[in-house]
Amino acid sequence: MTGNRRAIHGWGRHASFPATIAAPSTVRAAQAMLEEQTGSCIPRGMGRAYGDSAMAAQVLSTRRLNLVTAFDSACGILRCGSGMTLDAVLQLVVPRGWFLPVVPGTRFVSVGGAIASDVHGKNHHRDGSFSEFVDSLDILLGNGEVVRASRSEHADLFHASCGGMGLTGLILAAQLRLRGVPGPDLMRKVRMHGSLDETLQGLTQGPDAAYSVAWLDTLAGGRAFGRSILEYAEHVQGSEGAAVRTGNLPVPGRVSPLQCWSMRCFNELHWWGERYRGAGRVHYQQFFFPLDRWANWNRLYGRSGMAQYQFVVPGTPEQGGVAEILARVRASAHPCFLAVLKMFGPGNANPLSFPRAGCTVALDFRIRDGLAALFAELDAMVIEQGGRVYLAKDLYLQPASFRSMYPDWEAFQQVRERYHARGRFVSLQSQRLALD
Amino acid sequence: MPGGDSFPCNHNGWHWIEHMRILIIGATSTMAEAVARIYAQRGADLCLLARDADRLEALAADLRIRGANAVRCASFDAALPDSCDTALANVLAGADGFDLALIAHGSLPVQSECDASVAQTRSELEVNLVSVLAMLVPLASHFEQRGRGTIAVIGSVAGDRGRQPNYLYGAAKSALATYLQGLRSRLHGSGVHVMTIKPGRVDTPMSAAVESGIPMISADEAARQIVRGIERGRDVIYLPAWWRYVMWMLCQVPEWLFKRFSF
Numbered sequence: 001m002t003g004n005r006r007a008i009h010g011w012g013r014h015a016s017f018p019a020t021i022a023a024p025s026t027v028r029a030a031q032a033m034l035e036e037q038t039g040s041c042i043p044r045g046m047g048r049a050y051g052d053s054a055m056a057a058q059v060l061s062t063r064r065l066n067l068v069t070a071f072d073s074a075c076g077i078l079r080c081g082s083g084m085t086l087d088a089v090l091q092l093v094v095p096r097g098w099f100l101p102v103v104p105g106t107r108f109v110s111v112g113g114a115i116a117s118d119v120h121g122k123n124h125h126r127d128g129s130f131s132e133f134v135d136s137l138d139i140l141l142g143n144g145e146v147v148r149a150s151r152s153e154h155a156d157l158f159h160a161s162c163g164g165m166g167l168t169g170l171i172l173a174a175q176l177r178l179r180g181v182p183g184p185d186l187m188r189k190v191r192m193h194g195s196l197d198e199t200l201q202g203l204t205q206g207p208d209a210a211y212s213v214a215w216l217d218t219l220a221g222g223r224a225f226g227r228s229i230l231e232y233a234e235h236v237q238g239s240e241g242a243a244v245r246t247g248n249l250p251v252p253g254r255v256s257p258l259q260c261w262s263m264r265c266f267n268e269l270h271w272w273g274e275r276y277r278g279a280g281r282v283h284y285q286q287f288f289f290p291l292d293r294w295a296n297w298n299r300l301y302g303r304s305g306m307a308q309y310q311f312v313v314p315g316t317p318e319q320g321g322v323a324e325i326l327a328r329v330r331a332s333a334h335p336c337f338l339a340v341l342k343m344f345g346p347g348n349a350n351p352l353s354f355p356r357a358g359c360t361v362a363l364d365f366r367i368r369d370g371l372a373a374l375f376a377e378l379d380a381m382v383i384e385q386g387g388r389v390y391l392a393k394d395l396y397l398q399p400a401s402f403r404s405m406y407p408d409w410e411a412f413q414q415v416r417e418r419y420h421a422r423g424r425f426v427s428l429q430s431q432r433l434a435l436d
Numbered sequence: 437m438p439g440g441d442s443f444p445c446n447h448n449g450w451h452w453i454e455h456m457r458i459l460i461i462g463a464t465s466t467m468a469e470a471v472a473r474i475y476a477q478r479g480a481d482l483c484l485l486a487r488d489a490d491r492l493e494a495l496a497a498d499l500r501i502r503g504a505n506a507v508r509c510a511s512f513d514a515a516l517p518d519s520c521d522t523a524l525a526n527v528l529a530g531a532d533g534f535d536l537a538l539i540a541h542g543s544l545p546v547q548s549e550c551d552a553s554v555a556q557t558r559s560e561l562e563v564n565l566v567s568v569l570a571m572l573v574p575l576a577s578h579f580e581q582r583g584r585g586t587i588a589v590i591g592s593v594a595g596d597r598g599r600q601p602n603y604l605y606g607a608a609k610s611a612l613a614t615y616l617q618g619l620r621s622r623l624h625g626s627g628v629h630v631m632t633i634k635p636g637r638v639d640t641p642m643s644a645a646v647e648s649g650i651p652m653i654s655a656d657e658a659a660r661q662i663v664r665g666i667e668r669g670r671d672v673i674y675l676p677a678w679w680r681y682v683m684w685m686l687c688q689v690p691e692w693l694f695k696r697f698s699f
Contacts, residue, residue, distance in 0.1 A: 025464065026490040064466070067498035092502060248651055296651070 003033075008059065011298050012050040013305035014367055014395060017428070019057055025064035027172055031144050033060065034170070040426035043166040045083060045110030049117065050308050051395035052428035053165050060170050062112045068092065069173060076178035077135070082112025082171040089176075094284070098178040099235070102130045105340075107289045112171040117392035118163030118353040122211035122233075122288070125345040129355050131162035132348065133177045140170040142424030160415040163353035165391055167412075167430050168421045182237040186211070186287045189232045189279045192271075196226025196326065200317040203230070203343055203359065210234050211287070216339035217267045218329065218363070219260060225330060228341065229274045233287055241283030249294045256302030258366065263337050301366045307395045309375055310354075310362040312344055313387035317359040321385045325378060329363060332374050338364040351408035351415075354390040362393070372396045379405075391429070399434040409435070455505045456480045459527060459534045461571060462541025463509070464491045466640040467590065470659030471538060476504035483531065484509040485523055486541070514541050514567040515559055524571055533582045536666065537575050539568055539589045550604045557604060564608035569615060576619055579628040586666050587623075588631040589616055593674065595634070596683045600698050620671060632672045633662055636679030651676075 003022035009015060021044070022037075024030035034041075041058035062083035069079040076098045078089065087107040089100060104119040115137065120129045127133075136150035139161060149158035161168045191206060193199040199214060206212060209232035216228045251257070291297050298306065313321040322341075329336055340362045347356030365371055379401045382389060388405035389397060403409055413435065416422045426436055458475050460468050463484035472482060476499040486492045489511040496507040508530075512523035545560040568589065579585045594602050595609030613632055620630035637652040653661075658675045665673040674680040689697075 025488065026494065028490055067494050068501045069494070069497060071501045 003059075008044070008047065008055055009305075010051045010053070010055060010395070011048045012307050012367070012395065013298055013301070014051070014307060015305070017052075017055050017057075019055070019059045021059045021061050023061040023064045027138075027140070027146060030060065030065070030140055030170060030172060031146070034140060034142075035144050040424055042425060042427040042430075043112065043116070043170045045113035045116075046085060046108055048106060048109045048113060050306075050393040052432070053117075053392055053394070054113075055428045056426060062110055062170070062172075065112075065172060066110075073098070076180060077175065078178060079173060079175045080111060081173050082115070083110050085110055086114060090284075093178055094181075094184050097180055097182075099181040099284070101127055101133045101177065101179040103288050104130075105289065106292050107285070108292060108295075111174055111176070112166075115162055115171055115174060116164060116166045117390075118348075118350060118355070119392070120344070120355045122213045122231075122342065124355055125212070125343050126210060128345060128348060129163075129353060131350060131353065133179075134162065135175040135177060137161055137171050137175075138173040139168065139419075140172055142169060142420035142422075146172065147419075156415050157419055159350045160352070160412050162348075163350040163391075164412065165352065165429065166427065167425050167435060168416055168419060169425060181235040183235070184239045184243075184284050185236050185241045185281050186233040186284055187236045187279070188282050188287055190274055190277075191230040191232070192274065193228045193230065195223050196228075196323060199226055199228040199230075199341070200322060202228070203317050203341065206230055207232055212342070214341040215270070216341050216361075217271065218326065218336045218339045219264050219267055226326060227271070229271070231287075233282075236281065238281070239283075240281055241286060243283055244285040244289070244293055246292055246295050248296045249300065251296060251299040256300060256366065258300050258302070258337055260335050263335070304367045306364055307367050307371060307375070308362055308364050308393040309378060310360060310390040310393045311378070311382045311387050312354065312356055312358050312360040312390075313382060313385040314356065314358040315385075317341075317343070321387070322359050322361060325381050326361070328378065328381065329374075334365050334368065334371055334374055336363045336365055338362075351412040352391065352406055354388065354392070356388070358387065360390075362390075376401075394429065397433060399432075402433045454479070456535045457483070457531065457533065459483045459485070459531075459537040459575075461485045461524075461537070461539045462514070462590075464488050464495060465540045465542070465590075466655040467635065467638060467658050467662070468538060468540035469495060470655045471540075471662055472499055473502060473656075474659055474663050476500075476502040476507075479503055479505050481506045482508070483527055483534070485512050485527065487511055487513050514563045517562070517567070517570065520567050520570050524574055528574060528578055534578070534585060536586045536588065537579070538662075539571055539587075541567070542590065542592075545602075545605055547600075547602055547604060560604055561608055564605065565611055568612055572615070572619065576623060576628075580623060580626050582628075584627045586629045586631060587619075588633060588662065588666055590633045590635065591616070593634045593636040593679060593683050597687055597694070629666075629669050631665055631670060633665070633675065634672065634679070634683075635675040636682065638675050 003020045006021055007016040008019045022033045024033050041060050042056040044054040044059045045062050065081035065083035067081050071078050073096045085108055102121040114130045118129045118131045136148055138148055140146050147154055193202045211233040214228045214230045220227055342360050344355045344358055344360055375396045383404045458480050460472055462468055464486040482504050492509045496509050499507050510523055513519045543563050550557045591613050592609040594606040595613050598606050616630055616632045623630055638658045639652040639654050653676045661675055
């Protein structure tokens with residue numbers, strides 16, 4: 001395959017991998033590049049998947065498929081290339097009174113990546129995941145054919161591709177339904193809980209807001225372990241909030257500034273800072289994408305990189321499943337520097353979509369010896385409770401665990417077989433999960 | 437609006453022109469596309485020239501949606517002298533006069549292939565140097581007649597010092613930079629501004645770039661800096677700006693030492 005040789009890595013920077021990257025700028029070029037190529041490849045967008053989901057020896061980058069094809073500003077329907085970032089979409093549509101109905105924790109993911117990971121947002125309990133607002137997809141199949149998949153035509157391909165980690169084909173373009181908003185600002189409310197028990201109770205008893213999420217302090221000792229800041233927000237009129245300027249942190253490559261003591265100080269400052277700041281009007285970029293302030297925050301974890309463990313377990317949080325897993329993490333030798341908690345609404349029919357009704361927790365760790373073993377232990381606990389882990393964050397999952405977490409994997413493989421994807425679209429992750 | 441690039445802003449010495457008329461040559465290069473998006477959001481009239489007709493058409497549709505007042509496009513091939521001349525002549529004949537011309541086309545040759553082939557060397561020089569100069573000659577008189585406007589040309593930091601892996605590319609960009617210095621001086625009296633843009637590490641498909649620790653700026657950020665440079669009437673800008681000092685230091689290394697480096 002023609003393209004640039006370059007070392008690529010996942011967002012967690014766990015390891016880099018030499019790859020040939022082709023970045024087609026038109027559908028015809030993408031077809032030509034796929035045809036020319038021997039062996040398998042994997043689509044890649046902005047490279048924000050934490051693990052090895054978008055890594056392979058040959059990569060088809062969607063970076064240049066970044067154009068808007070059509071925008072109906074009367075009904076809020078947008079057609080765009082899969083390489084367009086959510087940031088670019090928002091910059092285009094927010095001034096005209098529209099917003100993406102679902103946004104993840106970063107605006108620097110591509111539309112194609114958001115669909116392939118079927119990302120969720122702080123409003124999953126109300127609105128579901130990203131794919132609920134996708135009307136149709138143009139997909140380049142393994143045999144070079146381009147098909148339009150939607151809920152009515154090629155529905156099997158549509159559902160498998162939403163959340164399908166790019167393993168069904170290259171998503172070229174998508175049609176999205178937007179949501180009307182009164183302005184770029186949100187009104188934010190905050191509730192604070194001093195211990196894990198209070199947090200888990202507060203999760204289900206909080207106000208009914210469009211957006212809700214909890215930041216969890218997993219480094220505090222004693223009773224304060226699991227204290228949390230619960231954030232709630234609604235879109236409001238006006239545009240007083242300031243947009244966030246992004247910059248790079250001056251991070252020394254070798255030494256990580258993230259240590260237990262420094263993160264304890266940070267958590268303490270964050271906790272008391274929120275106490276004083278409290279409720280108020282914020283720009284959407286501040287509320288949804290706080291980490292985007294620093295474009296290279298993933299480098300904070302130093303040379304060994306980071307891994308995120310995000311799982312969902314069904315049932316209410318008070319039932320003890322979440323507390324049990326957090327207790328295991330607390331007892332381990334691996335400090336968790338950032339933890340985020342949220343309630344999910346019901347899941348959807350896509351075979352590999354992550355969200356399902358229950359409580360989800362995302363935990364960030366620095367990669368060290370023994371982390372894979374801890375994750376395997378957590379996997380067993382999650383499976384026992386009927387939960388699953390998020391493939392967009394995954395780095396260590398094993399085939400057997402994957403199959404118990406995603407029982408529809410066989411249906412997924414059949415769709416891949418039907419649409420010529422097997423052996424054509426393969427990532428390091430899919431090889432690890434025996435989805436070849 | 438975020439980033440401040442959706443609304444017109446008046447910097448020193450720059451007066452906002454409604455429906456600014458802009459010519460972009462090599463419009464489907466990543467950086468040129470990003471510049472075009474900024475001006476489209478400001479409601480400019482855009483005229484785009486590039487080789488890839490499919491991409492050009494899609495780009496024009498995108499820019500119209502983003503707010504461009506009008507978008508015209510035509511395709512040309514920088515490797516064919518006739519194609520360059522006719523494309524530019526048609527564009528200049530059909531326009532009332534441009535306020536800004538951005539020349540962004542080019543190719544990144546593989547040095548080893550050029551070392552092995554004279555034909556390859558000639559064709560790379562044609563694309564990266566001769567075609568650009570052939571465009572600059574008519575453009576310079578076009579702008580001189582108007583008595584205002586900006587000609588911005590994308591060069592490269594590779595032109596600041598010849599290095600082993602890309603000295604043909606460097607030589608072309610170096611000659612281009614010298615030509616622009618003279619042109620800038622010639623047009624200075626007539627009120628036309630000539631800007632040389634020297635990208636160092638910008639994240640584009642052309643920057644084959646081995647993954648190194650040196651930070652890159654995104655094409656969008658590069659475009660913001662280009663637009664700001666044009667508004668402020670800068671003569672030479674580096675992308676990112678601090679690359680100017682890197683190149684200055686590199687130019688201070690004595691030749692007897694520099695020839696031993698292979699980077």
